[in-house]
Amino acid sequence: KQEVTQIPxxxxxxxxxxxxxxxxxxxxxxxxxxxxxxxxxxxLTSLLxxxxxxxxxxxxxxxxxxxxxxxxxxxxxxxxxxxxxxxxLCAVIRGGGADGLTFGKGTHLIIQP
Amino acid sequence: xxxVTQSPTHLIKxxxxxxxxxxxxxSGHKSVSWYQQVLGQGxxxxxQYYEKEERGRGNxxxxxxxxxFPNYSxxxxxxxxxxxxxxxYLCASSLAGEGTEAFFGQGTRLTVV
Numbered sequence: 001k002q003e004v005t006q007i008p009x010x011x012x013x014x015x016x017x018x019x020x021x022x023x024x025x026x027x028x029x030x031x032x033x034x035x036x037x038x039x040x041x042x043x044l045t046s047l048l049x050x051x052x053x054x055x056x057x058x059x060x061x062x063x064x065x066x067x068x069x070x071x072x073x074x075x076x077x078x079x080x081x082x083x084x085x086x087x088x089l090c091a092v093i094r095g096g097g098a099d100g101l102t103f104g105k106g107t108h109l110i111i112q113p
Numbered sequence: 114x115x116x117v118t119q120s121p122t123h124l125i126k127x128x129x130x131x132x133x134x135x136x137x138x139x140s141g142h143k144s145v146s147w148y149q150q151v152l153g154q155g156x157x158x159x160x161q162y163y164e165k166e167e168r169g170r171g172n173x174x175x176x177x178x179x180x181x182f183p184n185y186s187x188x189x190x191x192x193x194x195x196x197x198x199x200x201x202y203l204c205a206s207s208l209a210g211e212g213t214e215a216f217f218g219q220g221t222r223l224t225v226v
């Protein structure tokens with residue numbers, strides 16, 4: 001059974017810092033990995049999708065990497081802003097997709113002004 | 114273009130009642146998936162439908178059922194509600210069923226009293 005772990009569970013940093021969120025998964029037979037952002041009580045916003053054949057994806061200040069063989073992904077946020085405060089979720093899906101996305105519990109991020 | 118829309122946004126039900134939640138996918142998307150998210154946890158996969166057929170089912174009791182209509186919208190039904198069914202129910206749509214990028218709605222907050 002696929003398990004996804006996110007470290008740290010919570011993080012509080014001053015505005016302007018660069019930071020790294022970590023995600024690990026136990027079964028490397030994934031089809032893709034997706035990073036999401038969730039604001040309190042809201043739905044999920046897709047940030048980045050990395051196909052299993054890719055090593056990284058970038059969108060603005062965000063960069064996500066994938067090391068499928070070691071079962072790890074990182075989300076790098078550059079020059080953090082108070083508006084980046086949210087919970088960040090990592091999810092993986094197997095080939096075929098019939099099992100749906102398997103999520104970690106998320107990293108709760110607070111950026112202090 | 115409209116994103117994924119879910120209705121209602123909030124709902125309060127009594128134990129033992131039945132509930133129907135609705136989801137309209139992004140135009141052109143043929144796959145809809147349902148997830149349950151309890152406080153402090155990542156979303157848990159309930160169902161996936163693609164081209165009106167069930168393609169995947171998570172570890173949920175038979176009280177949970179779903180269907181997809183010819184216009185690709187979907188309903189999630191839960192019978193004999195329990196207090197533990199209180200959660201945020203999320204719908205995700207994607208172009209196809211093979212692990213393509215998932216886009217989520219804002220969710221339906223269900224409270225069972």
